[in-house]
Amino acid sequence: MTEQPGEAQDLEVLDERLRRIAAETLQREGLQWFSGEPRLPRDPDRWICFLGTGGSPRCMLTQVAHTGGFMINLPNFALHVDPGPGAILQANRHKLDPTSLDAVFVSHAHTDHYTEANTIIEGMCRMMSQRRGCVLAPGEILDGNYISPFHQGHGTTTGPYRGGPATTLALRDNQPVALGEVTLTPHQAYHGGENYGFVLDYHGLTIGYTSDTNYVKSYRNTSGQIQEASSANRFGELADLAEIVDYRHDLKEIYSQVDILVANVTFHNMWSHRHLTGYGLTHLLTGSRVKQCFITHLDSTYFTNPGLAADLAAYITRKSGVKSQVPVEGTRYEL
């Protein structure tokens, strides 16, 4: 008899079907999670993939661009950075396998950066069945249980969910963390709360991540006046900027020396007291040795106004001379 869902079936047949299919499916698929292998075969290629290019509360709440962070894949090492809302949905949509992860990095305790850390850690630890991988986050995130104690590795030691991260580390400014063939060095960001970007080094290939940070401290406007980057200005606007006068020298020194830079920009010239801005990024990239820059964490403004994200990338590329782009979500860019 053909199995068909529906009320017409005999109750006993329905019961048998429900029991049999659940048992068969769990036998076939459930054991996969406990097998010690990732769900999808490990990808040996070197790439970066964005699960979202949006940032800021407006973009997070509207999801006009997504907020799942990004994933770096290297031979034998996979890292998820800043899994904000939608991370697991976007990972599945783009066939990015959280069970292949070796580390999860959370930069700071803002919702567009940490909200789905527990979910992604659960993937890394293969439904919390295995003890594996590393969680890297500021002490503020760990002590404040923004990542739950269970997902920090303080769970049960018995039963099927006895897994968790093998290591959970509180980030410290300029203190390198060795992760197999990769070294990740956190660098303090200036944004509110404890917050770190990083430089990742893989056999001499360096990838920088700014996290959310301010950069421009003061500038000269077209009338010749020196202005501070400040919340006292309208939306922290850098108005009529002629020239940047003072800026975060440490950030320029660190991130101008990497091969690939992931830059959280948010706005071209607004919110400068909290964010890098397009002006700031242009300054950082000018004269740098960066070969390619990925612009991400943009406000919804750049997606609700057609072409504005591409215009911002074009401005930064032309003015700095460094190839800069707002990546297409889900595309694997070779490293």
Ligand SMILES: [Zn+2]
């Ligand atoms: Zn933030």
